[in-house]
Amino acid sequence: MTIAKYPAEFDNDTPLQEVLTWRIHHVHSKLNVHAAKFLEKVSGIGLAQWRIMLAIGPDGWTTHSEICRYTAVDKGQLSRSLKGMIESDLVETKNDSLDQRQQRLSLTRKGRRIFKKTLPMMRERQSFLVGSLSKSERKAIFSALDKLETAALDHEFLA
Amino acid sequence: MTIAKYPAEFDNDTPLQEVLTWRIHHVHSKLNVHAAKFLEKVSGIGLAQWRIMLAIGPDGWTTHSEICRYTAVDKGQLSRSLKGMIESDLVETKNDSLDQRQQRLSLTRKGRRIFKKTLPMMRERQSFLVGSLSKSERKAIFSALDKLETAALDHEFLA
DNA sequence: ATGATATTGTTGACATGTCAACGAAAAAGT
């Protein structure tokens, strides 16, 4: 009934090393599920929607492409998510007078209300999670993540 | 054109803390894409398939539920993945004589060939990735991931 | 024994992630 953390085949030569990506996969999925449940309870919105609200922010007008750069969400996915958020009156749009291609996006009054209610809860959640780490772990995990990211990119050119 | 790493709204009080889950999300997705490309090039199989092959192993007969426990993959997803792998002659099944509900699974000769070719490549990849970390980072990221995982579980009961 | 309960694997439904093609509009090159 217990879940094996480390695939045995990887343990032969290099015991812990091998399974890092595996661990990240699992932890990521648990964190995702947790965030989704939490958000659902707190404000009834989805994780994707929350990320977008965070990128739009409580005031000002953004564009699709700015959100994409900011959140690294796929533009197609963003387009579809926004459609839903406009339908449920979380986001409103207006035309950009200078560039006919883009739309300017902003939270509606309702969206802003939810945003302001949700932000402190999400902060609290993050504090709880990060609070479980020691200071050195906190520092190390960030630099480790950065390094892994660039290592994955570098490796593309080799293999 | 640069991607903002940290959502500004989270930076007010607790600069780095807040975005840990965000960072994990991105790095995980990059690693996933990388693994998929790598596997595609090396042996033409998908990441989900590779995880399953790893769980089955080069010899012996396993069951669906054992693989689920081992890999923490959803059983429905597993069922569907296996269907494809059987079609492409990577996996074969036989009935379990003692329990009519379960099937016993094993790699075919072809599956075993691919497995043996792929394993060292994936080891090499992992070594490359983990090799980019210092020893202390290596240690810290594992314990940090463990703690985050349990913290997410604990938090369910609170909020 | 037999009736309630749990486990195994399949299937359906739906959200999310990833990639590529496309039309419209703007920017750049000549």
Added chain:
DNA sequence: ACTTTTTCGTTGACATGTCAACAATATCAT
């Protein structure tokens, strides 16, 4: 000016993740 290239957002296709319902079989309790 006008052709080429780039950017912006939409849409389609398809893989993956998550949850729940289900039939068949096994286990457990009495």
